Amino acid sequence: MNFEAEDFLRASTRKQLIQIAREKAIPIDKVISKIDYESELRKLQSELVNLQKWIAKNKLRVVVIFEGRDASGKGGAIKRFKEHLNPRSSRSVALTKPTKVEKGQWYFRRYISALPNPGELVFFDRSWYNRAVVEPVMGFCTQEQYHQFITQVPEFEHLLYEDNLKIIKFWFSISKEGQKKCFDARLSNPLKRWKFSEVDVKG
DSSP, X not given: OOOOHHHHHHOOSHXXXXXXXXXTTOOOHHHHHHHHHHHHHHHXXXXXXXXXXXXXXXXXXXXXXXXXXXXXXXXXXHHHHHTXXXXXXXXXXXXOSOOHXXXXXXXXXXXXXXXXXXXXXXXXXXXXXXXXXXXXXXXXSOHHHHHHHHHHHHHHHHHHHHTTEEEEEEEEOOOHHHHHHHHHHHHHOTTTGGGOOHHHHHO
16 A cells, blocks of 8 residues: 555645554554654754864864774764764774884874864774774784773873863674674675675674
């Protein structure tokens, strides 16, 4: 069963159109959910634009950290956060694996260089917490390096706090079944295949 032209002429409000759909047993729950999501997203993005203006006006430095399991939606969330922001005072950071030189430096150094300037909002797609989450599981760091990180990270972040850097943290999770579904979708889509790596297989 589908809508007919006369249904749209009869309905002058969204509520009336929904009522017609119910009477005709037209499945519209997903459509309503999507419309509600888009409406709420627009309001929140508008608030984020206002926040960015306030950050720029007050010369604040703000970091938003997105951490979590692979395929849990970090990149998609950052995309929606940044969609309507002014690119002159916002950017995203997704560092690749450390170079040979960086491996010999203090662990936090390469993240420090990516921190925001006054009036800037920076989104981290993964962060220094790699050493607490990914690296020990994958064998990318030693136990000694891991314990050193755990000892230093509160002090490091306290220094950032004392320097008036604002840090907002998000943790994204996903079930193993949901993760596999996302990985399969990436592999079947040539536009998203680059997101899949050997690390994902191990994970």
